[in-house]
Amino acid sequence: MSEIRFPEFLPSLENTRYPFVPTASLSNGNVSFLEGTFLDAHIYAIGGTDRYYISRVEVSSNQFVIVIGDSVTATRLTGTVSIPIVDSVVRLVDTNLRSGGVLVSESSRLALLAGWGIGTYTFERTQSEFCVTCQMPIPDPGVTSFKLEDGNVFSGQVWWVGDDGVVLSAETATDKNGESYDVVRVDVVGDPLFLERLCKPQSLFKPIMPIRKIRIINRDNIHDCIPNEQGNFNLQMNDALAADAALRVRTTSEGIVIEVAGSTPTV
């Protein structure tokens, strides 16, 4: 029987169960992965554990999703293939859309999965477990990302920026063992000139020169009056205690009325 001595890497794997373990049945009793559907795999999920396997395949009219589970969860990674199929490599991502590996195939081989028909096909680990050489553990670096409420995920060199009255700073503190550590401090102090900031476009904002004191000139006497703690200035009649005072200062909804009480001439 003739044999190609040094077959290319991927063709050499065509008629094997690789990248699945040799004991994988590749069938859930309903549908089956043919040998060679996948030619290679490399799986390294962030936060993942081990014993990765295809837990289900969800086929819809315009795409199918290959879901990878591990020994902790049945949904660790997903790989989406659009129909019509043009990709030969299925990119696996976690729930935050971060890379977690690849499945190497060819578009014609992937088309076999689309041929299963619309539906969800579930597999057990014994049916579709990947071999250990395809699973690459990755170090646990601590915080992998910051995820905001809107779903945005930030990693790498992350910037926290204090805005609109929030001030961020870093301090160094020491614990009871004398070890120093970094502290991120958050202060919320507001923005006193927030109205100016909120005026958009900013060109619409017209700076004002506020009245800061009222100068009372009474012949040679000059008094500078400043507002009270609430910024209020009181305009009052004098001799307020005099029973016969005629000057009135009234506050109305339209403004301040200054008048002298008395009778007007009758014609």
Add this chain to the structure above:
Amino acid sequence: MARPNFFNDNVNRTFPFRQGTAGMNTPDVGTVTMLELPDQFIADCGFIMGPESGFDEKEHSVFLYRVELVGGTVVFEFRSDVDRGSKPQLSLTFTRNYGDPIYTTEFVEANQESECDEPPWSGYLVTGDMNKILERFSGGSTYILRSDNVAAVVEPALIQNLNGNQVVSLNLANTDRTRATKPIDCPSYQWSFTPQPIYVAHKCLQGDLRLRAGYNVSISQNTLSNTIQFSAILRAGLGEPCAEVKLFPAETPPIGSTNGLLGGDFYCNEVLRSINGIQGPSLTIFAGTGVGVIPDFDGNAIIVDINLADLSLCTHSAVSV
């Protein structure tokens, strides 16, 4: 180390390059192009793309860019086509000497681009028989250079993409406060520094960090949802500040400030906000009976004239005005 048979297979096939991107119509002797790269050159390789590499396996690839004879060494340079903007292209260089045995393995890590960075990527290379490699340079040519974007592409399963898999560092900054402006024709506020849109507070915080609630802040943690929540609550945390919090240690009030406020604004009791409790923006003073209210625009004054006009006057009156 992988089993030697695996390496023996590989020096007779395109692997670790994608089929059709190397070893194509390789001449038996003489110089070659990158597309003709002999299978014997490389037995295996693999790469780990770092958390800041920017690598996306949907768009990018790793490829052998250069094999060059430099003095007594052969240099293998791998690159990736990640667009890194102003940063240099990802490059990883391996070197081999004349006498290196077959299947020599070398691990290389790219240099950190700054103190705070993680290395952009790293990798290993297993080379074949050095004598067969050197034979290809006996014709006078000293290098094999990739001149297209299809040759010598590394198998995708040999790349571990850790792009975005960790927070490398935390950096803090604050945007500028709203600074008071003066009307046209008034001399503008001047600060002893140049106000910037943003001020860097601290760069490259790494390791175990702790969060502290400062003024008017409550920080809570929900372990179940792995969530940290910052809430702005009056008098929470350290309470209300007694003075303004600087955006950066050297921040100062505007030059000539009399109240020491950093933004050039005023305290509440420095600005007339109401008269007799009535606020603006427009406030009307009515001249009632016996009173005249006369504006003096030039003098920025209001003259209140108790002129008793329209009133019945007696020759002698004991009424206080």
